Amino acid sequence: MSQTIRVRPARLADVPMMAQVIVQAWGETYRGLISDHILDDPEFTPARERQWTTVLTDPRFIAHRVAVAEINGSIVGVAMSGPGASGSDPLQLYVLYVLKQCHGSGAGTTLLEAVLAPGEAATLWVADPNPRAQAFYRKHGFQPDGLEKVEDDLPMIHMIRASNRDQA
Template identity: 55%
Template sequence: MESELLVRRPTRKDVATIARVHVESWRETYRGLMSDGVLDDPDLVRHRERFWSEALTNPLYAQNRIAVAELDGSLVGVAMAGPALDPGGETTDQLYLIYTLATVHGRGAGASLLEAVLDPHACTGLWVADPNPRAQAFYRRHGFVGGKTKVEDGLREVWMTRPPTVRG
């Protein structure tokens, strides 16, 4: 029997599960790139719960587009996009985050989440860890190209942009 992927808007009831998936995917993705002290912080899930509670309930974030992915009823990914954080830059929108558990890599959850939160009419930018060849290849497959780099909290990142995919 084929697994069923569902992408939907999250609710307040999802906060704890989103936080757990967010932290678990960070640990899977960034181990060796980020400090173990950050990744193993016993309060990390609690901090992510506060973040997601604010993201889902605070009117300041009402313009953000958030989606979660479920596979067979279990939450396996999350994505959030919204207005570019650098107004006046080359992009109007920004993908703030997209995380899926390693167990679902290659099963379409990431692509479905990306489609759910990106505005095809917008020029969109994102920061991606470097090196992170899997994520960078994923973004290139979805029309993003690399550019400038930065180092923040010891993590090197590449700015990638995608022009509007729908005209008019």
């Protein structure tokens, strides 16, 4: 029997579970790609809790879209988009993580569509290598644009999606 995925806007009460999901997803995704001291830092979870509390309460983030995916009342994924670096940039997808046990469930697509409308222009940074995530984003219209950076010891590539009206 398949489980129903429910995606909804994040609430302040979700912060502890959102932080746990991010920390677990980072471990599942990046173990072996970034330094263990980053993943095993005892301050990692409290830092994510502070981050999400700020995002959900600080007026600087009022234009950000934050959603969680739940299965049976447990949060299994988190996503956030918001304004790009400058006022003229398209939206940026800042966060999209789904626990490994829910990969392939549709939670990622549903979360993506909760924070970025299908066909809405957007950018994102994705780890390289991370072929599963890169294929997921390509499926949703994102393409690498040649920009690269290193963050937390992890090489990243930049991907962009033009809006449907820009492609017409």
